[in-house]
Amino acid sequence: MNDAQSMTPEIPGDVGLVEYHDFLCEQPFTFDCGKTLPGFVLRYETYGHLNREKNNAVLICHALSGDHHCAGIHSLKDRKPGWWDNLIGPGKSIDTNRYFVICSNVLGGCQGSSGPSSINSQTGEPYFLDFPEVSIADMVRAQYLLLTQQFELSELHAAVGGSMGGMQVLQWGIAYPGFAKRIIGLATTGRQYAQTIAFNDVGRCAIMQDPNWNEGRYEAGKGPDVGLAVARMMAHITYLSDKGMENKFGRQRKASDQGNPFAAEFEVENYLRYQGKSFISRFDANSYLYITKALDHFDLYGESGQMEDSLCAMESRVLIVGFTSDWLYPPEQNRDIVHALLRCGKDATYAQLNMDLGHDSFLLHAPELYQLIENFIND
Amino acid sequence: MNDAQSMTPEIPGDVGLVEYHDFLCEQPFTFDCGKTLPGFVLRYETYGHLNREKNNAVLICHALSGDHHCAGIHSLKDRKPGWWDNLIGPGKSIDTNRYFVICSNVLGGCQGSSGPSSINSQTGEPYFLDFPEVSIADMVRAQYLLLTQQFELSELHAAVGGSMGGMQVLQWGIAYPGFAKRIIGLATTGRQYAQTIAFNDVGRCAIMQDPNWNEGRYEAGKGPDVGLAVARMMAHITYLSDKGMENKFGRQRKASDQGNPFAAEFEVENYLRYQGKSFISRFDANSYLYITKALDHFDLYGESGQMEDSLCAMESRVLIVGFTSDWLYPPEQNRDIVHALLRCGKDATYAQLNMDLGHDSFLLHAPELYQLIENFIND
Numbered sequence: 001m002n003d004a005q006s007m008t009p010e011i012p013g014d015v016g017l018v019e020y021h022d023f024l025c026e027q028p029f030t031f032d033c034g035k036t037l038p039g040f041v042l043r044y045e046t047y048g049h050l051n052r053e054k055n056n057a058v059l060i061c062h063a064l065s066g067d068h069h070c071a072g073i074h075s076l077k078d079r080k081p082g083w084w085d086n087l088i089g090p091g092k093s094i095d096t097n098r099y100f101v102i103c104s105n106v107l108g109g110c111q112g113s114s115g116p117s118s119i120n121s122q123t124g125e126p127y128f129l130d131f132p133e134v135s136i137a138d139m140v141r142a143q144y145l146l147l148t149q150q151f152e153l154s155e156l157h158a159a160v161g162g163s164m165g166g167m168q169v170l171q172w173g174i175a176y177p178g179f180a181k182r183i184i185g186l187a188t189t190g191r192q193y194a195q196t197i198a199f200n201d202v203g204r205c206a207i208m209q210d211p212n213w214n215e216g217r218y219e220a221g222k223g224p225d226v227g228l229a230v231a232r233m234m235a236h237i238t239y240l241s242d243k244g245m246e247n248k249f250g251r252q253r254k255a256s257d258q259g260n261p262f263a264a265e266f267e268v269e270n271y272l273r274y275q276g277k278s279f280i281s282r283f284d285a286n287s288y289l290y291i292t293k294a295l296d297h298f299d300l301y302g303e304s305g306q307m308e309d310s311l312c313a314m315e316s317r318v319l320i321v322g323f324t325s326d327w328l329y330p331p332e333q334n335r336d337i338v339h340a341l342l343r344c345g346k347d348a349t350y351a352q353l354n355m356d357l358g359h360d361s362f363l364l365h366a367p368e369l370y371q372l373i374e375n376f377i378n379d
Numbered sequence: 380m381n382d383a384q385s386m387t388p389e390i391p392g393d394v395g396l397v398e399y400h401d402f403l404c405e406q407p408f409t410f411d412c413g414k415t416l417p418g419f420v421l422r423y424e425t426y427g428h429l430n431r432e433k434n435n436a437v438l439i440c441h442a443l444s445g446d447h448h449c450a451g452i453h454s455l456k457d458r459k460p461g462w463w464d465n466l467i468g469p470g471k472s473i474d475t476n477r478y479f480v481i482c483s484n485v486l487g488g489c490q491g492s493s494g495p496s497s498i499n500s501q502t503g504e505p506y507f508l509d510f511p512e513v514s515i516a517d518m519v520r521a522q523y524l525l526l527t528q529q530f531e532l533s534e535l536h537a538a539v540g541g542s543m544g545g546m547q548v549l550q551w552g553i554a555y556p557g558f559a560k561r562i563i564g565l566a567t568t569g570r571q572y573a574q575t576i577a578f579n580d581v582g583r584c585a586i587m588q589d590p591n592w593n594e595g596r597y598e599a600g601k602g603p604d605v606g607l608a609v610a611r612m613m614a615h616i617t618y619l620s621d622k623g624m625e626n627k628f629g630r631q632r633k634a635s636d637q638g639n640p641f642a643a644e645f646e647v648e649n650y651l652r653y654q655g656k657s658f659i660s661r662f663d664a665n666s667y668l669y670i671t672k673a674l675d676h677f678d679l680y681g682e683s684g685q686m687e688d689s690l691c692a693m694e695s696r697v698l699i700v701g702f703t704s705d706w707l708y709p710p711e712q713n714r715d716i717v718h719a720l721l722r723c724g725k726d727a728t729y730a731q732l733n734m735d736l737g738h739d740s741f742l743l744h745a746p747e748l749y750q751l752i753e754n755f756i757n758d
Contacts, residue, residue, distance in 0.1 A: 133640055194624040194647045195616065201648040202612045204641050205655070206585060209605040215639075226588040233581045234613055237574060242706075245573040251678065260594075261512055262583050262668050266675070268573045269580040276584070289641050296645070299630065327621075327706070 012091035014081065015047040018072035022112060023104070023146045035132035038121075042146050043112025044068050044104035047088060048096035050151060057153055058094060058377070059143065059180070060084065060103035061161030061168035064291055065232075065283060067111035070103045071096075086365040093374035099157060106168075107142040108134035108291055110284035117220065117284045129216040134290050136164070136298045140171045144179075155179055158377050159316075162186035162362035163329065164291070166320075167298050170311075170337065174300075178315035184373055186321045186362035189333040190307045190340070191299040196328060199238055200292040203231030207285045216286050228285045229276030236275045241325035241358030300337075307340035314341065318348040319376045321369065323361040325354075391470035393460065394426040397451035401491060402483070402525045414511035417500075421525050422491025423447050423483035426467060427475035429530060436532055437473060437756070438522065438559070439463065439482035440540030440547035443670055444611075444662060446490040449482045450475075465744040472753035478536060485547075486521040487513035487670055489663035496599065496663045508595035513669050515543070515677045519550045523558075534558055537756050538695075541565035541741035542708065543670070545699075546677050549690075549716065553679075557694035563752055565700045565741035568712040569686045569719070570678040575707060578617055579671040582610030586664045595665050607664045608655030615654045620704035620737030679716075686719035693720065697727040698755045700748065702740040704733075 023042045030036040045068050050057060060070050062083070071088040073081050088094045088101055105113040108131070116131040132138075147153040159169040159180040166188025173183050192200075207213055210227030218224065237245075249268035256265075264270040300310040318341055322334030331352050341348035351372055355361040362369070402421045409415040424447050429436060439449050441462070450467040452460050467473045467480055484492040487510070495510040511517075526532045538548040538559040545567025552562050571579075586592055589606030597603065616624075628647035635644075643649040679689040697720055701713030710731050720727035730751055734740040741748070 129640065191630070193621060194628040194630070194645070195619075195621040197630070197645050198616050198624060198647050198651055199613075201643070201645075201651060202609060202616070205612060205652065206609045208641060209609065211590065230581060230585045230588065230609060233584060234578075237577050237581070240574075242572060242574040242709075245577060249573040251570070251573070251576070261508065262587060262672065264580070266573070266576050266580075268577050272577055272580060273584065293641065330621075 013089055014085065015072035015089050015096055017076070018045055018047060018069075018074065018082075020045050020068060020112065023150045025142070025145050025149065029142065029145075031132040031138050032135040033133040037114070037132065040107060040114040040142060041112070041118070042104045042107065042114075042142055044102060044146060045070070045072075045082075047071050047101040048099050050100040054151070054153055055155055055157060056099050057147070057151065057156050058099045058101045059147065059156050059159040059169075059172070060088070060101060061143075061159065061165035062103065062106065063161070063163035063165050064235075064295065065279070066165070067109070068103045068105040068113075069111075071101070083363065087370060087373065093370040094160070094377060099377075102147070102151070104143055104146055106134075106139045106291070108139065108287060108294065110287035111282075113142075115284065116216070116286035116290055128286060131286075131290065134294050136167045136171050136294050137175060139294070140168050140175055143168075143172075144176060155181060158182035158184060160184040160373065160377070161188075163188060163359065164295055167295070170300065173314040173316045173318065174310055177313050180316050182377060183314075183316040183318045184321070184376060185318070185334075185337070186369075187323055187326050187329050187334070187359050188320070188337070189298075189329040190337045191301050192296045193333070197296045199235065200296055203235055204289055204292060206230040206234075207289060213285065216289075218285075223285045225280040225285075228280050228283065228288060231288060232279040232283075233272045233276040236272060238328045239358055239360040241327065241356055243325060244357045247356065307337065308344050311337070311340050311346065312344045314344070314346055317376075318346065319351065319372070320348070321351045321353060321362070321372060323353050323355050323357075323359070325356050326359040326361060328359040392468055393464065394451035394468050394475055396455070397424055397426060397448075397453065397461075399424050399447060399491065402529045404521070404524050404528065408521065408524075410511040410517050411514040412512040416493070416511065419486060419493040419521060420491070420497070421483045421486065421493075421521055423481060423525060424449070424451075424461075426450050426480045427478050429479040433530070433532055434534055434536060435478050436526070436530065436535050437478045437480045438526070438535050438538040438548075438551070439467070439480060440522075440538065440544035441482065441485065442540070442542035442544050443614075443674065444658070445544070446488070447482045447484040447492075448490075450480070462742065466749060466752065472749040473539070473756060478756075481526070481530070483522055483525055485513075485518045485670065487518065487666060487673065489666035490661075494663065495595070495665035495669055507665065510665075510669065513673050515546045515550050515673050516554060518673070519547050519554055522547070522551075523555060534560060537561035537563060539563040539752065539756070540567075542567060542738065543674055546674070549679065552693040552695045552697065553689055556692050559695050561756060562693075562695040562697045563700070563755060564697070564713075564716070565748075566702055566705050566708050566713070566738050567699070567716070568677075568708040569716045570680050571675045572712070576675045578613065579675055582614055583668055583671060585609040585613075586668060592664065595668075597664075602664045604659040604664075607659050607662065607667060610667060611658040611662075612651045612655040615651060617707045618737055618739040620706065620735055622704060623736045626735065686716065687723050690716070690719050690725065691723045693723070693725055696755075697725065698730065698751070699727070700730045700732060700741070700751060702732050702734050702736075702738070704735050705738040705740060707738040
């Protein structure tokens with residue numbers, strides 16, 4: 001770097017206008033549950049350029065309610081960029097001047113990838129509950145086909161994900177040892193514990209008890225919106241923290257709403273009800289059932305109860321980051337992954353950040369977090 | 380105590396068969412919200428005997444889903460005794476050989492006291508949402524009328540309650556200084572914080588979005604059972620702790636249920652769904668709305684933001700007990716009450732118990748807790 005450059009450091013830019021693509025896999029795909037589909041679609045986006053050696057690809061794995069659109073905008077009218085736009089872009093911590101970034105919507109999802117709302121060509125209507133049960137390993141296997149068939153990759157510079165994305169990157173390391181050179185998992189866990197299963201099940205019950213669910217058979221736009229909104233509101237609380245909510249909302253009241261005494265009165269109620277409503281416009285209730293079940297079935301401890309039995313296959317360097325205020329996947333659950341890796345003699349490190357914003361801390365622009373990711377990915 | 384007695388200590392007994400009574404207050408009762416009812420009913424039970432000096436009465440205040448039946452059985456066929464039967468009885472920590480114990484169902488409730496499901500004599504049908512909004516202070520004022528009119532009490536030896544019962548006993552100390560000589564509050568708070576308001580609101584939304592809620596107008600037995608069950612399932616998680624749930628359930632699976640892939644699969648799901656179902660048989664959904672709102676409005680910090688401004692009126696000796704694993708009303712919120720009392724120069728003490736069972740720890744038979752209560756009440 002010359003003096004002029006060091007005095008005027010490059011201002012990080014945005015990836016700008018982006019578009020999605022659909023990867024159509026036309027070979028039969030057998031799920032962990034034993035069922036087979038004749039093929040599947042994964043919707044994905046890419047940013048930056050794949051180099052000639054094909055060794056600069058970074059895979060981003062999204063969380064339960066995320067999607068393939070993790071950076072940039074789809075049109076100049078877009079009010080919000082992709083969900084990790086703060087992290088990914090030219091000159092940003094995951095630098096698209098340097099890396100070829102790929103992010104796909106998970107199998108079982110509802111944002112363009114095959115899932116229960118996709119059309120079953122044999123019946124001409126959506127799969128509904130005939131869609132095979134999906135596991136985290138299925139999601140990863142579908143991503144592997146995308147990377148190896150569409151891009152002919154034989155390695156990833158890194159795989160990065162938080163929450164369910166963290167489960168996927170761990171699974172990447174186990175299923176395809178050495179394929180991903182670096183694995184970064186944030187706010188994640190080696191298995192779903194009873195409390196988290198319990199919260200997911202309440203959400204599923206809320207959806208299934210909505211008369212519009214109709215055993216999973218509903219027309220697009222006429223689904224169990226009410227149940228899905230309740231599920232989302234509850235889940236959203238688990239993504240925050242008591243302190244974060246207190247700082248943001250406390251007991252602030254909104255402008256009074258005459259009439260129904262149980263209308264939203266406190267700002268926190270208003271916020272959550274809005275979150276519930278906006279979710280139903282972008283998410284399919286059956287996908288919510290499928291993906292939460294995939295989470296609940298995730299268990300790297302397996303029958304032996306020893307995570308080492310799964311993790312010993314790993315050949316990647318691993319960084320796991322936990323957040324003190326995350327009570328969905330608390331720091332201990334993150335740290336336990338690294339301890340198990342270290343017991344297997346693997347190259348793994350754990351960082352814990354003091355952020356008040358709960359589980360969703362990994363989605364926020366936090367310089368301390370981004371610096372950790374940047375240094376690990378560039379090392 | 381003679382030697383024979385000390386060698387064969389009395390085995391604590393049960394209060395045995397008990398029955399409830401209804402206190403009918405026939406004078407107009409004006410609620411904090413400004414509305415007036417021509418009178419009200421409180422259903423209550425008593426155990427032990429009121430002494431001639433009328434100074435041995437102990438008031439028990441119940442939590443959100445509790446009732447007046449806190450000890451003994453109603454018939455020999457009863458499978459479960461009252462909810463605090465472990466604590467209350469002859470020779471138990473709250474010794475009915477010594478104290479006259481009174482417990483009433485709260486105003487706004489649905490177990491015999493006046494609430495939204497009570498018949499409005501002017502219309503001949505239930506009040507539904509015409510029932511006045513209820514506050515914790517209203518509940519306490521109704522209890523005061525029961526104690527002073529029915530039993531002509533001018534003092535309480537003690538008032539004891541956990542969770543919402545803890546809010547009531549604090550309100551007792553503030554509204555009627557010196558009436559209760561001792562106040563014991565367990566797993567409680569000086570105000571409802573944003574996260575707890577948020578959970579309550581999700582529960583309310585689940586109820587109100589059930590088509591059977593019908594703006595609060597439903598026939599007995601045809602109410603929003605589905606919404607109420609979801610609300611209860613979610614709330615039940617907040618009464619436990621992650622560690623407690625993990626120890627009890629972990630990832631244990633129940634016998635497989637063919638068919639619906641989203642049927643209860645893990646034991647924790649089975650348990651919660653059972654909790655939801657059994658709740659709808661004993662609780663009215665409108666009462667759930669009213670009482671959770673009473674909780675959310677509870678705020679001893681008031682406009683000044685200083686709990687001392689409320690607590691300085693207190694003339695009772697106060698014991699507050701927090702539980703380390705309680706994340707609904709965490710230890711700090713309990714401790715803060717005592718700190719504020721001490722800043723006012725009051726006689727108050729805080730104890731914190733390491734129990735893994737979360738908020739509901741106060742309901743469990745824990746010798747360490749019961750010893751604290753016994754010694755404080757007998758002192």
